[in-house]
Amino acid sequence: MDTRTALLAAALAVLFVTAIGAVAAPDALADPRSADERPGDVHIVDTVVSPGEVRGETAELRLGIDLRHRGSAVENVTVRHRAIGAESGLLVDETTVDVGEVDGGSERTINGSVDVERAGGYRIETVVFADGERRASQTTRVGGLGALTPEYADSSVGFTDGQVWPTVAVSVSEADNETATLSVSLSVTNRGDEASDPLELRVLMRQAESNVVAADATETVGSVRPGRTDTITVTAEVPANYNYYVDGALWSDDVLIDETQGVANLNPRETISADESVEEVEFAVEDFERDAAEGGMAEDRDSGADDAAGGTDDSTPGFGPVVALIALASAALVARRRR
Template identity: 45%
Template sequence: MRRETALAVGAAGVVLIAVVAAVLAPGALADPTEERPVRPGPVDITEMEISAGEVTGDTVALNVETRLSHRGPPARNVTVRVQAVDAESGLVETTRTATVGDLTEEREVAVPTTLTVEREGGYRIRAVVYRDGQRVDSGARELRGLDALQPPYARSAVQFAEADALPPVAFSVVGGDPDRTVLALQMALTNTGDEQPEDLRVTVTLRQADSNIVANRTSVPVGSIRPGRTETVETRLSVPTDYNYYIDVVLWKDGVVIDSARGAANLDPSETISVNETRRDVELRVSDFTRGDGAEGDRPVPEETGMPTAGGGPGFGVGVALVALVAAALLARRKSQ
């Protein structure tokens, strides 16, 4: 009985100690797996998709979709920061932060953001993922040539033709007189789209090659050009003879420049110019390009005779007379000796 009593007393003591421990230290006997800290699952960037949104004359909206992949245990308080960094200067142009929240399932999630930047140059689009304020992943993509994006008001499928056998600007001489030459100008336009735009016009400007003075200009309405077709717009202009000219043509739609081209008209037989260069300078007579009422610019210039004059009158001048007097004095002195 003593042994059984000792065992009973011992068991009672163990129970008493367990009860006291449970009261004084709650959770001491709990399952340790329930209190073990759980490491959050990884969150990675799998892809960045960038598309152009609204385009204006100065800016473009970039729609950036960052795709995140989550695996394992839940990830709390996930955010994505997206920046546009200038490719040349390295300066941050704009920043947007998107809140994702908690990721509890193993899946991919798309996070959209919009960055508005200047419509010029290039940018590096950078995305950084944070989990509970801690940076866990990052990615970047580069964009170039944003200036090629056109706002809706400047878009048109009609443009000047570009082919070796069909230059955008051509001309021919159709008449004139010794002072002025009449040029017949042809501008080839191609509709590369699927629509038939209206309200198009072409302005033609003839500039003297050496001075850039406008010799003549006009505006020509463009008729209907069917999709996929090429049409020619024609007009005639007169310019002073014996000069070379640049032919600048501009295509307009509702007051907006759509396209432009340049040609060259060589009317001076002593020189030749191309669209991009001039071979030599020639003398310019501004009066040929003015249309006045006989003012100062129209007065005739006296021709040079090639003989020296004094005071604008004929003769040998003072210098020659002095030389003659000295020669005569020396001759008289020699005879007297």
């Protein structure tokens, strides 16, 4: 056997042995690195944003991100959160969470937070770093923070909002020609799951035409059970023959919790409605100036009508009944003379 034939026979023998080894031990030709030894990787699966501590001007946004890990352990992992104004594009707050080493090939929740102002919307940018290298990122938009109730004003008790049962009910307890004693009942409901803490009820009686506070009253609202409605009654003495707005407010340690309004119509010739006196509008300079001009024109028209009728204004408190009595007396004298 020559040398070439011997080398060919050796090569065939090696090939034959390799084939037999591959069949007998299939893992022998596999990547020597196991699944856990593959290069590590982390990426963001999900992000959850929830309100934290809500203050008067600012609010805390709690951020929870789910990190999914694959491969070998990843060291020096950090998560950075940035809150950027949606309209201004300016950085409002930035926080960094030191995660450390991530391994195990599973998901892990990392919690963080940023503080923002309650006015406006924000873009929350979250970036995951490993050894200073950016590995994953995600952006979440948040708005409507002004609707969150500050913790100091958070209460489960508020005025009842019923379709038939009145929130504010006014009745006359005593009356004479000069004054009237009113009994004002206000309904409050506990919409929470636990009994409420005591609150303070304040009631103002405002004369409709002059907006002057004619009387006020204060009463303590005791603990209200969950889902229950209580009625609190106060009394107030006011001048008779006028119409009044009844303003009710619930206070907790000098913090306004809720407010409502009713009316007391004691003037039989003219009535008022609470729905007509309360209107929520967005302030605008153009609207304000236009309303002022129209109001002036209306006043001029009313003044001209009053001058044509004799120049008497019945809306001035105290003069309406006197003028009416004089008119009745004059009419009686004229009728008697004609007879």
